[in-house]
Amino acid sequence: xxxxxxxxxxxxxxxGSIHAxxxxxxxxxxxxxxxxxxxxxxxxxxTLRAISGLVxxxxxxxxxxxxxxxxxxxxxxxxxxxxxxxGRGVFPQMSILENLExxxxxxxxKAQIKTDLEMCFDLFPRLKERLQQMAGxxxxxxxxxLAISRALMCKPKMLLLDEPSLGLAPLIVAQIFEIVKKLNxxxxxxxxxxxxxxxxxxxxxxxxxxxxxxxxxxxxxQNLLSNDEVRKSYLGI
Amino acid sequence: MKFLKxxxxxxxxxxxxxxxxxxxxxxxxxxxxxxxxxNCLLSMSLNLVNGYTGQFSLGHAGxxxxxxxxxxxxxxxxxxxxxALNALEFFIYCTGAGLFAAVAGLLVGLPSLRLKGDYLAIxxxxxxxxxxVTLLNMDFLxxxxxxxxxxxxxxxxxxxxxxxxWLTICFFTIWRVMHSTYGRGFLSVxxxxxxxxxxxxxxxxxxxxxxxxxxxxxxxxxxxFAHFTKFISPSSFTFLQSVNVVIMVVLGGxxxxxxxxxxxxxITILPEALRPLQDLTGVDLRMVIYSLSLILVMILRPKGLxxxxxxxxxxxKYARRNS
Numbered sequence: 049x050x051x052x053x054x055x056x057x058x059x060x061x062x063x064g065s066i067h068a069x070x071x072x073x074x075x076x077x078x079x080x081x082x083x084x085x086x087x088x089x090x091x092x093x094x095t096l097r098a099i100s101g102l103v104x105x106x107x108x109x110x111x112x113x114x115x116x117x118x119x120x121x122x123x124x125x126x127x128x129x130x131x132x133x134x135g136r137g138v139f140p141q142m143s144i145l146e147n148l149e150x151x152x153x154x155x156x157x158k159a160q161i162k163t164d165l166e167m168c169f170d171l172f173p174r175l176k177e178r179l180q181q182m183a184g185x186x187x188x189x190x191x192x193x194l195a196i197s198r199a200l201m202c203k204p205k206m207l208l209l210d211e212p213s214l215g216l217a218p219l220i221v222a223q224i225f226e227i228v229k230k231l232n233x234x235x236x237x238x239x240x241x242x243x244x245x246x247x248x249x250x251x252x253x254x255x256x257x258x259x260x261x262x263x264x265x266x267x268x269x270q271n272l273l274s275n276d277e278v279r280k281s282y283l284g285i
Numbered sequence: 286m287k288f289l290k291x292x293x294x295x296x297x298x299x300x301x302x303x304x305x306x307x308x309x310x311x312x313x314x315x316x317x318x319x320x321x322x323x324n325c326l327l328s329m330s331l332n333l334v335n336g337y338t339g340q341f342s343l344g345h346a347g348x349x350x351x352x353x354x355x356x357x358x359x360x361x362x363x364x365x366x367x368x369a370l371n372a373l374e375f376f377i378y379c380t381g382a383g384l385f386a387a388v389a390g391l392l393v394g395l396p397s398l399r400l401k402g403d404y405l406a407i408x409x410x411x412x413x414x415x416x417x418v419t420l421l422n423m424d425f426l427x428x429x430x431x432x433x434x435x436x437x438x439x440x441x442x443x444x445x446x447x448x449x450x451w452l453t454i455c456f457f458t459i460w461r462v463m464h465s466t467y468g469r470g471f472l473s474v475x476x477x478x479x480x481x482x483x484x485x486x487x488x489x490x491x492x493x494x495x496x497x498x499x500x501x502x503x504x505x506x507x508x509x510f511a512h513f514t515k516f517i518s519p520s521s522f523t524f525l526q527s528v529n530v531v532i533m534v535v536l537g538g539x540x541x542x543x544x545x546x547x548x549x550x551x552i553t554i555l556p557e558a559l560r561p562l563q564d565l566t567g568v569d570l571r572m573v574i575y576s577l578s579l580i581l582v583m584i585l586r587p588k589g590l591x592x593x594x595x596x597x598x599x600x601x602k603y604a605r606r607n608s
Binding site: 100101102120121122123124125126130131133137138139140141142146149150151153154195198199202 | 466469470472473475476477479480481482483484485486487488593
């Protein structure tokens, strides 16, 4: 068994009086792809935002042995957590190149940044063709590619992907997931949040099923794919 | 010293222009021109917050007032350099006025920049009013009677060049900042705050930095204003003055420095240029035309005169379309 990279215990989040996460416990090991699946409002995005530090939390979040709860948001990036936010969140009035450079904002190793930039272009050749184009004028799929590359430019130890398939054509979705898988093969640890449960489970090692702020099921992706309840509620079979 | 070349060249050209104005214009228009320069400083600095960083500040007059009163007080009460170095003394007091305003900006910005949009607007508006009311009640600064007998500059040419020095400093400082890593940080806050935070940018700190730099130049603008009018009172720094600066920024285009400059000139000069119309028609149509033209601009160019581009880019586009 490989080492635990992320360990979440009793994670609770409140939005005003709404109890969004009611005590989550889960772990992500180094080199794994772990999915969080569930219906709308289950708390998937909230979990990612809690790990990135975008919402105030109660509980424990441990990342490679270090307690994250008291670490301010902008420092978590330097620790190795990068998020590609829901709805992509590219900077529309900046060019593709500027967007990617924003990803490396907290780094100062220029030579390494350059090689990482090349790596992103290898993954997504489409981006290289349009370096000077404004990100706001890209198609949805290209924006998603940009958001993932931008997160990679942080040189993270763990990549948080929030709904990478949102609003994309099936063919593009397949392409994006192919790349997520490729990233993982190269050693990247990935925490994936998805509505598209089938696609997510296919490329994941393990998955957690969320329902109204609680984890109701946790198993290997293989088992969940063949689980009757999951098939009925999330895969529509 | 290469980075000083463009600013010095700009200053030289502006000085020549000032020399021409010195002979070509009468005192009345010269004063309007000086006000236009002050407004340029104000709109450029507010553009940093409202345009580039995407926050909505409505308290610029407050920082201007702080700068104005500091410079006025310092210049009447203190005498740190011999008369021969008067210009340097003015410069030091202007810098001091800016620093004073910047500290105020830091104090206001730290707690309030965690707020967003309308809420930030209300807080900054409240701050501007607090400054004004405080000044009203400070007897040693003249209170409601205002502060008079502020030493001014001896000639128009000198005033003009002095203002242009600050204008050049302001323009190139903001220009350099916006083309540096900090500038990217400011822009990313405007574009998508959550994504910026997820990229490891301390968004609150970015906003505070923009705010402090902006208030520094607002303070300098206030100091210049005090020297040009030689009389200031709290009623010079009302809420309306803040709104005026916001109008300049919006009219010029949020995030366009040259746009802010052009808009500042238009807004300052237009009401005065329309004065002859009143003699002609016998009714005061000035404000009617002024507001109508503002509405027209916003209908025809909803993103402001230059949008978020600079004048050179807009001009190039225009030239291409016509060729």
